[in-house]
Amino acid sequence: MGVLGAPGTASPDAPHMTASSHGKKGRQREESNHRRSLLPHHNDRTDLQGPFPGEVGPAVLLGHVDTRTGPAVLARLRELRPQDLITTTHSDGTHEKFLVQRVEKVAKTSFPTAEVYGATGHAELRIITCGGAFDHQARSYADNVIVYASLQQTGT
Structure with a gap:
């Protein structure tokens, strides 16, 4: 999946996030019993964990970041x-609109895994990247930025 920022939701300067799925929505995936690395392998797209957006x-x-x-x-x-909108689009042309509920910055040492x-009981979206202070020696950020969003609409 890829996520690209472009202007235009609640205000002209607000970012509008668009996610694209290159897999078939609802397809079966094999996953090990442990979570994949939290570090995506590419800088120009995101990695998906859990169900496809909309499921x-x-x-x-x-x-x-x-x-x-x-x-x-x-x-x-x-x-x-x-209240900003995030639109996810799948390769089959279906899409979902998610409404941002909140954005949090949390210390990586206090990551809210369960949350x-x-x-x-319904479709939700989380988007996670690094944030906060950058530790040049460790080459890592101290925090994570987490967006929580809920499904508002599906369609083609």
């Missing part, structure tokens, strides 16, 4: 605000 449960998109050479796929994630990955 029951928390679909979790993980992506980089930046690289050694500049901004990455989720560079503007921290700009999202409650991010825990079971839900």
Whole structure:
């Protein structure tokens, strides 16, 4: 999945996030008993954990905020605000609109695993990237930025 920032939701300067699924919605996936790495392998797209967006449960998109050479796929994630819309689009043309409920910055040492990955009775979306202070020696950020959003609409 890829997520790209482009202007235009609640205000002209607010980011509009669009996610694209290149897999077939609802397809079966083999996953090991442990979670895949929280670090995506590419800077220009996100990795998906959990169900596809629009399916029951928390679909979790993980992506980089930046690289050694500049901004990455989720560079503007921290700009999202409650009531902004996120649209996910699948390769079959179906899409969903998610409404941002909240955006949090949390210390990586206090990551809210149960809240991010825990079971839900409806379709939800989480988008996660790095944030906070950058530790140059460890080459890592101290925090994560997490967007929580709920399904508002599906369609083609």
